[in-house]
Amino acid sequence: MIDIAKSLGNVQERKNRIKLLDKKHVSPLVGFVEQIRNERGLEKEIPDFDPLDGGVNAECLFLLEAPGPQSVQSGFVSRNNPDETAKNFFEFNQEVGIPRRKTIIWNIVPWYIGNGKRIRAAKKSDIQQGLPYLQQLLTLLPRLKIIVLVGKKAQTIKAELAEQFRNLTILTSPHPSPMFVNRKQQNRNIIFSSLRKVKDALDQNK
């Protein structure tokens, strides 16, 4: 298994990752994704969790907006996807030293919203449709302590989550898209600072 940025751009690597979907730590999540696909009449538009992440053992959930076209193409919600956002996320996490086995990534809107080439921004109605699935996901993560709302769209549910899940620490981070990261030099530092808080929270909960 090649755990480097953009490794899921490689077909063989994608095949290897699919083989890991029967591992114990992701099995319930495979069933969960399949359930959403059945309920919504969708298939590849809802990518699987990445088995290189922590699965049901995760202590920290990174919640983003919606899967992008590369995620649909690779079949995984993953920091190894061959796009710049995933690459940034991979590198920021590695630099801060957050162990990926303690984390899991999901989207507030679990399905692809776009025209096949370009993703559109999630609307309030998309987020409302995705929320029950997030609530169900949280019941499948017994060790979860932290939710990180990544990007403005995910952050729209901050108050609701904080109210509903008082036992969880809710943190925020800007979205690691190249548009944000490359706009100003200090934006990288803002993300670093957010992720350091995540690491501190994980370390405190040891």
Place this chain on the structure above:
Amino acid sequence: MVAEVSFSSTGLGIEIGWANALDIPVVCIHKSGTVPSTAISGVSREVIECEGREELKRVVREIVNKPT
């Protein structure tokens, strides 16, 4: 765990996943002519195709009496 997987059902895949996660052997049964999902087959010890009630009874009896 013995699961009837002829048709998709809310929560069944998750339960099968937990059984796999907890090292509980999973045997799936489905009606002849239906195709269970590959995700389900992947974590099952056995996937058995059944035709009708009598065969289903026999298969379940065999599974229950089989040493794990």
